[in-house]
Amino acid sequence: MDPVTLALPQEPAGGVAGWAADLVDAMGGPGAGLAIALENLFPPLPSEVILPLTGFAAGQGAVSLASALFWTTLGSVAGADALYWIGMLFGRERMHALWARLPLVRASDLERTEAWFARHGTKAVLLGRMVPIFRSLISVPAGLERMPLPVFLGLTALGSLAWNSVLVLAGYWLGDQWDTVGTYVGLLSKVVLLLVLTAIALYVVVRFRSRNPRAQHRRVS
Template identity: 80%
Template sequence: MALPQEPADGIAGWAADLVDTMGGPGAGLAIALENLFPPLPSEVILPLTGFAAGQGVLTLASALFWTTLGSVAGAVVLYWIGMLFGRERMRAIWAKLPLVKASDLERTERWFERHGTKAVFLGRMVPIFRSLISVPAGVERMPLPLFVMLTTLGSLIWNSVLVMAGYWLGDQWEVVETYVGVLSKGVLVLVVVALLAYVAVRLRGRSHPRHRRTS
């Protein structure tokens, strides 16, 4: 059964073709690629998959199963990239970056050791970070079974919300993209502001070095 009123082009058209041709596995493939290439928006693919389920192209259970499986598969690939990249190589690159210190990386590593489980689980429900969080998990060599479990749970929640939204909204599934797109832009703005603040503090510290007391 073909999707009615499906978009003719763009990412939505590409995702619609995958789902219409392959059903659940097509939706899973689209989401796996979305994890590897964050510019592919889950806020388009997931509601569209829910809409397809509402039209009988696939079942709702199949939509949730395959999109979650695709999320985990894409995340594991990024995890292995981080693991192969390794901590020592990360330290070597970090040492060459301007405005950063080795202690900054050490603090980040300690933070991930304490909060890594929460970061991986909750990060799966935050636009942009839902893909990126897999890399530091691999770098820090979080146990793979734990990573897979947290990724599966977080992805299932995120995917369920967007798939069900598309399922209930029907022809109006694109409304989901609008609201999640606003959230994504908000997250991006916060990241940029935090980065600029970090750079400003570093530059200020360099321009106003502390004078040691002389005895």
């Protein structure tokens, strides 16, 4: 098959889409997989750009649709596996030692988090692969808690295949309008990030008030 050059009229040549398009042009499906593996390790690289672009490439014949889904899922699993081993090597003892030095937190908070992950870790890993931002982060606590590696890889593959399929197929069907996918998924990512930051802010406020005797005295008065 003759090489196919992807047309990206709405994306600057030096942007993420141009970089991903170059990888797919040069390497085909493995290039898309490499881009997604790097996206897992460096979340600022947006999957909402890379995956629809890969679907668009499949629509233009640069790569088959089956190859696009296989390699992007393999790349997701490879990137998640690297983060899993980072969590595994860092270890629970170091995490507890680091946690003990942080302000406004207690050891019991971490213990409750570990207990929650022990009960719901499989669902967290599976569904977390479909949630922006948490797609990468969920791999680290899985390693910290030493989730069995075959279970982790299997759940990661299933969750990644579901997420990747939605975005790759959207780019495949939308054709040269593939970039509209990124607009909506990017908005979802911002909403998730805002909710997380709000939850953190509320947590800090509650912790600060619980440790501030004056605030407690005012509440009693």
